[in-house]
Amino acid sequence: VRTAWEEQPRARELVGRAAKLDIAPAPGARARVWQRLEQRRQLERERPERRRLGWAMFAAGAAFAAAIAAIFLPRTRTNEFTIASSSQPATLDLGGDGRVVAGPATRAHLLRSGRAVTLTLERGSLLAHVLPRIARAPFVIKTPAFSARVLGTVLRVVTHDDGTASIAVGHGAVEVTPNGRAPVIVHAGERWPASASDAPSAGELARMGRAHLEGTDAAALSPPAPTTPTATAPTTLSPRADASACADKRGEAAVTCWLDAADAAVGDPVRAESALYQAGFIRMHEMHDPAFALGIWERQRQRFPHGLLRDEAQTSIIDALVALKRTRAAEAEIADYLKLHPRGLRSAEMHFVRGTLLYSEDNSCRRAARELDVALARPAAPWAPRARAARAACRR
Amino acid sequence: MPYDREKSRSLPAPLTLEDVYRDHFDFVFRQAARLGGPAIDAEDAAQEVFMVVARKLETFDSSSLITTWLYGITLNVVRSLRRRARVRRLFELGEDKSDVAVRLLDRAEVVDAHRIAYEILDKIAPKKREVFILAEFEGLSCDEIAQLVGSKTETVWSRLHYARKEFAERLAHRTRKDKR
DSSP, X not given: OOOTGGGOHHHHHHHHHHHTOOOOOOTXXXXXXXXXXXXXXHHHXXXXXXXHHHHHHHHHHHHHHHHHHHXXXXXXXXXXXXXXXXXXXXXXXXXXXXXXXEOTTOEEEXXXXXXXXXXXXXXXXXXXXXXXXXXTSOEEEXXXXXXXXXXXXXXXXXXXXXXXXXXEEEESEEEEEETTSOXXXXXXXXXXXXXXXXXXXXXXXXXXXXXXXXXOOHHHHSOOOOOSGGGGOXXXXXXXXXXXXHHTOOHHHHHHHHHHXXXXXXXXXXXXXXXXXXXXXXXXXXXXOHHHHXXXXXXXXXXXXXXXXXXXXXXXXXXXXXXXXXXXXXXXXXXXXXXXXXXXXXXXXXXXXXXXXXXXXXXXXXXHHHHHHHXXXXXXXXXXXXXXXXXXXXHO | OOOOHHHXXXXXXXXXXHHHHHHHHHHHHHHHHHHHGGGSOHHHHHHHHHHHHXXXXXXXXXXXXXXXXXXXXXXXXXXXXXXXXXXXHHTTOOXXXXXXXXXXXXXXXXXXXXXXXXXXXXXXXXXXXXXXXXXXXXXXXXXXXXXXXXXOHHHHHHHHHHHHHHHHHHHHHHHHHHHO
């Protein structure tokens, strides 16, 4: 006698295939979970039994009150809490804002006001992955020495007992405003002050997780190895001071200057890669010449296949291919990017681009709608209104 | 992979958290990943399970199977984490997601089937969903499932029947929608 389930070959086949997924802990998971478990148990042991119950009731009450408040209060509410880690690093998920690993003996305050987030680091170190943000929802990190405005990046910031502080950027760019001075932009692979020697520990990098490092590794966040005795030079205000000559130029002159700078920076791959990227950026966005820009970025990718800016180069190449209406090539690049970075900083945007490409070439909307739905998991992104409009057009 | 019932039966009752963790971490992780699906982080779930084990190990009755006891805790923890994930979604606080699929990109058709199956399962009522996962993914019999979830075998049969029916209907509906 055949049961109803036996007469559902498609469902049984799907379940059979899904059941083949061999679920096993990731390498190191056993030790990682045990370490976190031990930390929590230690915390529990330090708390007396009666107080533990009291705190549980208090936490339950607070959670209930917070849930009620979240429903009835306007979305621009402000809340604040303190991050205090013991002798071990601690990981904090900031929800849609990103993830922070607080180093040992760190104390920081997190203030949310509407969509804006301010993280004030009193002491210790933070390794942060901040997801891309819109301009009116800034993520600001404050230290006694400077404040940094983050638009979406992987960075590390350290405050010392003597009030000095440093920042290292592993991905993207950060606008740093030293106390009483003009702002400077710190790009991927750069540090401020330039003489800073703070580096993240292996444990902190492991806690941040591979997916959250966005292609950044320890080398990007660690100070460069000293090659000359001048490595201990005094603090440099602008980490890109030597590039100021090109920054002052415009148009064709600027592109030529950056390309020359890339050729000249033989012993400094970070600077050479950055110069090539800059040349392509000007050609694309200031001179509106995607074909030339594409050539520069492809040259950059060929010369620095594992460079710090490889992801930026790839996404810029996608932008250029879209502008040139080379749809197939753009889709192939997007597929490649999403395969490497399924949850990358720009993965949602790539889904959006792919959705719009599919929408323009496939009027049925079926695949386009799926891509746009994935993209709209980030509803506050600058391109989200266009994604919503395309999605609505698909529904019609 | 179904858990080894004979092995778990023959194990002496572990007395310390270290023993339970050493012998059963993989089991707990797998059950958490299976029951929670991609919506929860299996490592976080395993950590929560062993926190409960640490608190309640003294109350464990060594005449019963340790895996049954662990399974019960895992089930409750996963239910709680799934509820929490729903609340997080409700308040747009972001999600903790499992990275199981990410590690298995080389087996696209399996990962894809897994994703589709869990998208459908997430729409099925929790009790039916659990029974379905244990029967179809873990290969347990209705008697074994009844023992794990603390229900009658007939109840498990009934839940499994309706879960399978709903799964097949939702899959058919999804296929029709995709074709349009």
